[in-house]
Amino acid sequence: MDKKTLIELRVDQSGDARAFKEKELIHLNEYNRVVSWINEALENIEVGDEETSNFNRQRNHNTITILGTRGSGKTSFLLSLLSSFENQSEDVEVLEIIDPTLIEEKGHIFLNVLSLIDDRVTQTLEQSDNNRIKSFQHTSEEWRIKFEALAHALPTLDGIGGNLTDTSWQDPEYIMQRGIRSVTASRKLEKSFRKLVTMALNIIDKKAFIVAFDDIDIDFKKGWPVLELLRKYFVSPQLITILSGDMRLYSLAVRKRQWENFGEQLLKVEGNSDAGMNYLRDLVTETESQYLQKVMKPVRRIHLNTLKEKLFLNPNFDVAVAYKNTKVKNIIDTYNSILKGFGIFNSYQAEIYRAFLLESPLRMQVRFFESNLKESTGDAISLLDPFVSDLYEMRLDIARITSSPQYLNITILDLLLRERILSETHQMQPTTVKPALNGSLTALTFLFSKSSAAGPEIIFDYFVRIGYLRNLLSSLGYNREKDNIEDPGIEDLCRHSGILQDKVLKDNIGMTTAYMVAFRDLRSRGDRPWAGIIPLLGLAGTSKKKQSSRIDRIDYIASNLNPDAKALVYLPLSISQSTLSQSSVLVYSFHVLLSAISELIRKVHSGDTYRGILELSQLRSYPMPDFRQRSSGIIDSDDSAEELDTNANQLSTNPSILESLLTTWVNAYPKKPIPPHLLGKISTRFFFAADAIQSIQKDEKLGRVMHALTVAFLNSVFIEDIKEHITRPAISLNNTRMSDDILINNLQRTVEGDTTELTLSKWLFACPLLLAYIDPSSKLKKAIANYAGPSLTEPSFTISVFHHLMEVKTKYRIVKPRNLDMIVQNFANAGITVFRMIDALNDEGTLIELSTLYSNLHPAERMTPEKLSRIIQYLEAEEEN
Numbered sequence: 001m002d003k004k005t006l007i008e009l010r011v012d013q014s015g016d017a018r019a020f021k022e023k024e025l026i027h028l029n030e031y032n033r034v035v036s037w038i039n040e041a042l043e044n045i046e047v048g049d050e051e052t053s054n055f056n057r058q059r060n061h062n063t064i065t066i067l068g069t070r071g072s073g074k075t076s077f078l079l080s081l082l083s084s085f086e087n088q089s090e091d092v093e094v095l096e097i098i099d100p101t102l103i104e105e106k107g108h109i110f111l112n113v114l115s116l117i118d119d120r121v122t123q124t125l126e127q128s129d130n131n132r133i134k135s136f137q138h139t140s141e142e143w144r145i146k147f148e149a150l151a152h153a154l155p156t157l158d159g160i161g162g163n164l165t166d167t168s169w170q171d172p173e174y175i176m177q178r179g180i181r182s183v184t185a186s187r188k189l190e191k192s193f194r195k196l197v198t199m200a201l202n203i204i205d206k207k208a209f210i211v212a213f214d215d216i217d218i219d220f221k222k223g224w225p226v227l228e229l230l231r232k233y234f235v236s237p238q239l240i241t242i243l244s245g246d247m248r249l250y251s252l253a254v255r256k257r258q259w260e261n262f263g264e265q266l267l268k269v270e271g272n273s274d275a276g277m278n279y280l281r282d283l284v285t286e287t288e289s290q291y292l293q294k295v296m297k298p299v300r301r302i303h304l305n306t307l308k309e310k311l312f313l314n315p316n317f318d319v320a321v322a323y324k325n326t327k328v329k330n331i332i333d334t335y336n337s338i339l340k341g342f343g344i345f346n347s348y349q350a351e352i353y354r355a356f357l358l359e360s361p362l363r364m365q366v367r368f369f370e371s372n373l374k375e376s377t378g379d380a381i382s383l384l385d386p387f388v389s390d391l392y393e394m395r396l397d398i399a400r401i402t403s404s405p406q407y408l409n410i411t412i413l414d415l416l417l418r419e420r421i422l423s424e425t426h427q428m429q430p431t432t433v434k435p436a437l438n439g440s441l442t443a444l445t446f447l448f449s450k451s452s453a454a455g456p457e458i459i460f461d462y463f464v465r466i467g468y469l470r471n472l473l474s475s476l477g478y479n480r481e482k483d484n485i486e487d488p489g490i491e492d493l494c495r496h497s498g499i500l501q502d503k504v505l506k507d508n509i510g511m512t513t514a515y516m517v518a519f520r521d522l523r524s525r526g527d528r529p530w531a532g533i534i535p536l537l538g539l540a541g542t543s544k545k546k547q548s549s550r551i552d553r554i555d556y557i558a559s560n561l562n563p564d565a566k567a568l569v570y571l572p573l574s575i576s577q578s579t580l581s582q583s584s585v586l587v588y589s590f591h592v593l594l595s596a597i598s599e600l601i602r603k604v605h606s607g608d609t610y611r612g613i614l615e616l617s618q619l620r621s622y623p624m625p626d627f628r629q630r631s632s633g634i635i636d637s638d639d640s641a642e643e644l645d646t647n648a649n650q651l652s653t654n655p656s657i658l659e660s661l662l663t664t665w666v667n668a669y670p671k672k673p674i675p676p677h678l679l680g681k682i683s684t685r686f687f688f689a690a691d692a693i694q695s696i697q698k699d700e701k702l703g704r705v706m707h708a709l710t711v712a713f714l715n716s717v718f719i720e721d722i723k724e725h726i727t728r729p730a731i732s733l734n735n736t737r738m739s740d741d742i743l744i745n746n747l748q749r750t751v752e753g754d755t756t757e758l759t760l761s762k763w764l765f766a767c768p769l770l771l772a773y774i775d776p777s778s779k780l781k782k783a784i785a786n787y788a789g790p791s792l793t794e795p796s797f798t799i800s801v802f803h804h805l806m807e808v809k810t811k812y813r814i815v816k817p818r819n820l821d822m823i824v825q826n827f828a829n830a831g832i833t834v835f836r837m838i839d840a841l842n843d844e845g846t847l848i849e850l851s852t853l854y855s856n857l858h859p860a861e862r863m864t865p866e867k868l869s870r871i872i873q874y875l876e877a878e879e880e881n
Contacts, residue, residue, distance in 0.1 A: 005028060007025060007028060007319050008023055008322060009024070009320065009321045009322070009366075010024060011321060011322065011370055011373060012370075019076070019084075020079075020080045025077075025080060027304050029314075031077065034081060038210070041062065041208070041240055042089075042207055044237065045207050060235050061235060062241075062300055063230050063241045063243050064300050065245075065300060066242065066244040067246065067304065068304035070363075071363030074214065074245070075244070081242070092206060092207065092208050093120055093208070093209050094209075095113070095117070098112055098113065098116075099215050109229055110233070113211060114147075117209065121200045121203050124204045125139075125143065125203065146196055149192065150189070150192045150193060190235065193233050197209065197236050197239055208237075209239050210242065211239065211242070213243050214245075215244065216245055223245075223249075224253055227291075231294065254288045254291050255284050258288060259284060308359045311358065318331075323370075323373040338372045338373075339354065342445070342673050343453075343673035343675045349429070352431060353442060356438055364386050364387075365386075367385060368386040380451075381398070383446060387439045390436040390437075390438075393436040401447065404502070405454075405455060405457060406461065408444070409462055410465070410502065412444055412676075413499070414500055417494065422466075423470060426676075428444055428448070428677060430442045445675060445676055445677075449674060449676075453672055456669045456763075457599075459674055460595070462683075464591050465508070466680070467682070467684070468532075468594075468683060468687070469493070471684060471687040472493070472516065475519075476519070488625075488627055493515050496514075496515050496625055497509070497511035499511075499512065509594075510574040510592060510620060511622045511623075512591070513533060514576035515624065517535075517576040518626070518627065531690035532589060532709060533589050534587065534705055536587065536588055536810055536811055537552065537586070537809055539586060540553035552808060554569065557569070557805075561801075563656060564656050564658040568658070568772045568773075569801050570617045571592075571616060571769070572588050572590065572706075573586070573587070574620055574622060575620070579623045579625070580626055588702060590709045590710075597767065599616055604662060613659060661768040661795055665763075665768055668792060670762075682716045685719065686713050689736065690709055692735050692737055693735075699810075701806045701807070701808060702806070703804070703806030706802075707778075708737070709773075710771075711780065712737075713770070714764065714784075715746065718731075718746060721758050730749055732745065732746060743783070744779055744780055744783045747787045763788075766789065766793050768795070771793060772801055773800070774800065774802060775800075776802060826857065826858060827850075832850060834875055844865075847865050847868060847869060850868060854868070
């Protein structure tokens with residue numbers, strides 16, 4: 001078995017390019033391969049071998065190419081390699097690394113190499129003259145003559161001297177005396193340069209020069225001349241050349257040059273059709289391939305692959321990480337430890353982020369370790385530092401996303417919509433095909449996690465601003481234009497609701513609710529509401545029905561409640577108002593409740609809890625869009641929402657129980673980081689659980705529906721929290737529907753085990769604004785108290801509004817009964833008005849009487865009480881609207 005290779009990554013010493021020791025070389029295998037190639041080249045050099053024919057020359061295109069992306073460690077690789085040969089080999093003379101991007105505009109690469117060689121030779125000759133220790137066959141004068149003879153050819157190189165169109169080239173005497181000599185020297189430049197290299201090596205008593213070119217791929221203008229020098233002149237076996245860069249950029253540099261060689265006229269004539277342009281494109285591709293295979297032989301290429309590739313393709317390779325004086329730790333364990341600091345415990349989720357980071361350039365990983373291994377993690381800016389270039393590439397405002405959690409979620413939603421990846425990437429995992437987008441998603445994930453530890457309002461903000469909208473996307477789709485009328489879509493919803501603005505979140509979701517109510521009507525969705533949206537019968541204060549028929553309306557029930565209960569009853573309530581008629585829909589929304597909780601947490605932090613409860617329990621009306629007659633303007637939720645005087649805001653001037661409970665609960669927040677993928681999973685699980693609840697129940701009272709939705713939400717939180725922190729959870733993953741048994745059993749099983757890490761679910765299970773909607777007489781009360789602690793949960797059940805909501809009747813959209821208009825007309829002919837029919841709905845005797853009357857009048861259309869009840873329910877709903 002091969003011995004395992006362990007490489008130490010010293011984070012504090014790896015921030016900048018430098019030469020590393022062998023045990024610190026991440027690319028050790030690649031390093032050994034290059035060393036073997038150089039040693040092989042040295043062994044094959046035959047010093048003093050003179051060429052006897054112009055047609056029998058040895059042209060060595062053996063440039064060693066070090067390929068890798070930006071930040072992959074190419075410069076450090078070169079420095080380590082050159083440092084090793086400079087210190088350990090007596091056969092080679094190592095020249096300084098040449099970086100064309102650091103050379104002035106007029107500094108030609110060839111001149112730069114000649115200058116380095118001349119410096120070495122001159123230094124050796126001066127030492128010999130001074131010390132008189134060794135006798136050289138060459139003198140300084142001889143060297144200077146050879147050096148200057150070579151210089152005659154240099155002015156004809158591109159970038160050195162003038163052009164053939166210069167004025168001096170029009171002088172016959174100049175052409176004869178100097179021009180011809182320069183052209184001849186240029187024709188023999190390669191041979192002269194080879195002899196000069198040989199002479200220089202004889203003087204310094206070495207077998208070969210090693211010259212390395214770094215980062216020539218960055219600047220096409222300076223990179224191309226280097227490739228041409230390697231092809232034309234740097235072909236001596238005594239000149240070992242090393243090239244580094246990104247293969248993609250080399251390819252672009254060569255292609256750019258080939259397109260330029262075609263010239264504008266050829267492109268205009270031959271490329272004026274798709275077929276012609278494709279032919280030229282194929283020629284460029286073929287030429288590029290042949291050129292690169294000659295200058296950069298595939299057998300002499302080294303690819304500096306990522307750490308992920310090294311770790312998973314080579315079982316005998318491992319990397320350890322250390323920062324300053326900390327203990328050396330395996331890189332996988334290091335990443336896992338850091339990810340846990342961001343709340344990412346689930347091994348599958350951790351693998352997604354770890355894989356992305358390990359695939360990232362080495363420089364970025366070093367920056368990431370620096371940001372997370374130092375004693376103080378610093379502010380949000382330092383946290384984002386490794387990903388800054390990615391964030392800028394994706395056009396994200398760093399100052400904005402670090403200023404407020406609200407702006408962070410707004411930016412995340414905007415990015416997901418802009419890239420059209422809201423459905424598949426709302427959990428912020430780096431799984432897209434765009435590297436910059438993956439880097440941005442990772443950075444936003446880490447920033448979100450740290451922000452959630454500081455303030456829990458961002459958790460509820462995510463539930464409704466991102467999680468809820470993601471689940472609506474499957475019905476809405478992305479926007480498109482058709483027949484000059486803008487169809488409904490997720491972007492249009494965002495414009496209507498103002499959710500991409502820093503407004504009151506409850507108003508944003510109220511506008512979202514109004515939009516979805518209008519969309520449901522447009523698409524004739526039948527009697528099923530959207531998950532979490534519960535339509536109610538109209539307000540008693542605006543109903544035309546007699547008082548005895550209005551006792552099941554929510555405002556009638558709330559009018560007799562104490563201020564705390566009244567506030568809780570109104571908190572999830574809003575009105576979706578038609579903009580073209582007097583019709584409206586009264587809606588109870590669990591998502592509005594979640595948005596209100598987010599706002600109230602902010603109010604607690606700002607010391608304004610009383611005012612927050614006062615404002616957020618105020619019933620407001622939000623306009624529904626008319627999709628058939630759309631206006632082009634954007635609706636501002638603050639300007640369009642209308643406050644209705646329901647006396648819901650008449651709280652006591654003394655501190656209320658609700659205010660006290662809310663403050664205690666917010667202050668009990670465990671301040672642990674929560675990753676967005678956990679919240680995304682909770683949002684999706686709850687949305688489908690809510691849909692299942694509302695698809696199986698028809699005539700349940702509001703209290704029972706809100707109880708079921710609250711239980712479904714808590715069960716979703718509990719399941720996903722368990723899955724994140726416990727490897728093998730022994731719980732049921734089923735939805736609760738209308739039963740509490742699944743959640744009760746899950747809680748009982750878990751309480752027996754270790755629940756230390758389940759801080760999020762324990763805290764949410766103690767939320768007074770959720771427990772207030774649970775039936776306080778259910779067995780679930782005890783299970784919740786055992787799990788989250790009775791000190792927080794017991795007081796919250798004392799303000800429960802479950803029994804009050806059990807007096808409120810819900811309303812569902814009913815499909816229009818067959819032959820309705822004819823039936824209504826037949827009743828009218830018999831003297832029975834619609835209003836009398838509606839009054840009969842709550843009177844079983846009258847209902848039987850009317851159905852019997854109709855059956856006697858129209859025997860062929862037998863009317864049963866059940867059928868008549870469905871007809872009257874539809875008429876009542878139409879009357880309410």
